[in-house]
Amino acid sequence: MTIDRRRFLAAASGGAVALAAPSLVRAQGAGAIRIGEINSYTAQPAFLKPYRQGWELAQAQVNAAGGVLGRKIETIFRDDAGKPEDAVRHAGDLINAEKVDLLSGGYLSNVGLAIADFAAQNKRLYAASEPLSDALVWSKGNRYTFRLRPSTYMQAAMLVEEAARLKARKWALVAPNYEYGQSAVKWFKELLKKARPDVEFVAEQYPALGRIDAGATVQALEAAKPDAIFNVTFSADLTNFVRQGNTRGLFEGRDVVSMLTGEPEYLDALGTETPEGWIVTGYPHADLATPEHVRFRDAYQARYNDYPRLGSVVGFDTMNSIAAALAKAGTTDNEALVAAMEGLTFPSAFGSAEYRAIDHQATLGAFVGRTALKDGKGVLVDWRYADGAKYLPSDDVVKTLRPAG
Known part of the structure; x- marks a missing residue:
């Protein structure tokens, strides 16, 4: 039994997914469609609590409208604690014991790559929501893995557009020492050098994820006397880096371009310590007034008595894309x-x-703007929406990056 795709998209644009009339629900009479969702809930709660709430909001809307194919959707959540080996163990249990119909989730890039490899070996669909690794859809891409969020390449390209306009010539870089951080730095350097052949990179720091020695990192960056800094740290590492950078004057008189920092989950943690004027990717949840976003934001606030974070959007959109x-x-x-x-x-x-057929990367975009302080909180200002489709390489280039098959 099929459901017309135009009916689905028309209903979904109204904020709920009205897919099946009651007669279809009775006719099918099947059990719930089961999704196995694996994520680093205890390791990255600032992002993943809102993520789960956004997911559950979308699922509730789908089910309230009759479900999909006349069946309700049920999600079984598993916590990988930020460990690839735990994620793979959960994937096996979800497929073999829980009999889920597909896998989803992933936050850290190394965890997402581990689940993607499991999906390829077991020939099971994996809808990756958050892991930003380019390898997920390019060098290690496979038939069964799709990714929602804009990748490191896409966000680096968005930020390079702004960085290339700066007067800065000498750049320092700081990123967590794992695939996501390394990939972000690689693409930023490559794309900025292409746009501005005169730039040079005078320092690179790669602190361990979740264990940054912020004082030593700031000292090393300051010693290089850069004109500007590209930052890829996030979560608690970002908070520690900013605190030490503010204390030691690292950011004074320097441009800073920073990936993810404009997301509410990280600005909230920075609070009054939020540095002003950084060029960032982020999410202006309070100011975005498109019809789709207003419907989502109003429904989210009504359900949780709280404003959405970027994680909320990622969870909501992943669930709706699966539906x-x-x-x-x-x-x-x-x-x-x-x-x-x-x-x-x-x-x-x-x-x-x-979701592009060529590489399974979604064209979802991101917001690029500057950080500011308002009423003691960090906010994103002077922002624009960067359509993800405009920041992806051509099919011919993708064919050189992704294995055949």
Whole structure:
């Protein structure tokens, strides 16, 4: 039994997914569609508590509208604690014992890559929500893995557009020492050098994820006397880096370009310590007034009595993209779902997006702006929406980055 795709998208744009009439629900009479969701809930709670809330909001809307294919959606959540080996163990249990229809989730890039490898070996659909590693869809991409969020390449390209306009010539870089950080630095350097051949990179610091020695890192960056800094740290590492940088005057008279820092989950933690004027990717939750976002924000606030974070959007959009794939496929058959995901257009809180058939990367964009302080809190100002489709390489380039098959 199939459901017309245009009906799905029209209903979803209204903030709920009305997919099946009651007669279809009775006719099918099947059990719930089960999704296995794996994430680093205890390791990264600032992002992943809102993520789960956004996911559960979307699921509740889908189910309230009749479900998908006449069936309700049920999610089984597992916590990988930021450990790839735990994520793979959970994936096996979800597939073999819980009999889920597909896998989703992932926050850290190394965890996402581990789940993607499991998905390829076991030929099961994996809808990766958050891991930003370019390898996920390029060098280690596979038929069964799709990714929602803008990748390190995409966000680096968005930020380079702004960085290239700065007068700064000497750059220092700081990033967590694992795949995400290394990839972000690689693309920022490559793209900035292409846009501005006169720039040079005078220092690079790679602190261990979650264990930054912020004082030593700041001291090393200051010693290089850069004109500008590219920062990729996030979460508690970002807070410690900013605190030490403020104390030691690292940011005075220097431009800073920073990935993810404009997201509310990280600005909230910085509070009054938020540095002003940084060029960042982020999310202006209070000011974004598009119809899709207002519907999402109002529903989220009504359900949780709180404002959404970027994680809330990622959870909400991942769930809705899976519902769209199920509706398009007309079945929970794994191979049919994979085929449905390729080229799938789906609704999001930021507007319509698509999973590209060529590399399984979604075209969801990000906001680029500057940090500021308002009423003692960090906010994103002077922002613009950068459409993800405009920051992805051509099909010909992707063919050189992604293995065939």
